[in-house]
Amino acid sequence: MSTDCLFCRIVERAVPATVVYETDTVLAFRDIDPQAPTHVLVIPKEHHPDAATMAAADPGLAGDLLAVVGEVAKADGVDDSGYRLVFNTGADANQTVFHVHCHVLGGRHLSWPPG
Numbered sequence: 651m652s653t654d655c656l657f658c659r660i661v662e663r664a665v666p667a668t669v670v671y672e673t674d675t676v677l678a679f680r681d682i683d684p685q686a687p688t689h690v691l692v693i694p695k696e697h698h699p700d701a702a703t704m705a706a707a708d709p710g711l712a713g714d715l716l717a718v719v720g721e722v723a724k725a726d727g728v729d730d731s732g733y734r735l736v737f738n739t740g741a742d743a744n745q746t747v748f749h750v751h752c753h754v755l756g757g758r759h760l761s762w763p764p765g
């Protein structure tokens with residue numbers, strides 16, 4: 651869709667990624683700079699800048715994305731041990747890619763608060 655959007659380019663397979671799960675509407679791939687043994691990004695194939703915008707525009711797509719989170723957690727074996735979901739949104743949260751993505755982090759104890 652948006653050729654200057656990195657994650658749209660990953661959806662188009664114009665930029666390589668390690669894809670771990672895919673549906674008609676959602677793609678999940680490993681973060682290039684993992685912060686935990688499991689660090690997967692789950693994104694809608696359609697471009698939306700952040701989670702709230704996506705949910706307002708297409709609530710079903712937000713549900714699709716969360717369903718894939720569950721499949722990714724199962725596939726990586728962190729569904730029982732636990733995992734953290736993060737949607738960085740905007741400057742104060744250090745969002746760097748403005749195509750909504752859910753970080754799925756797990757496989758080690760994750761401290762809280764995040765800092």
Ligand code: AMP
Binds near residue numbers: 681747
């Ligand atoms: P955020 O700070 O929430 O916008 O996170 C963007 C994430 O995208 C970071 O964790 C990056 O490591 C990750 N990232 C950037 N480029 C790529 C890429 N080509 N493939 C996979 N993950 C990437």
Ligand code: ZN
Binds near residue numbers: 652655657698
């Ligand atoms: Zn995009």
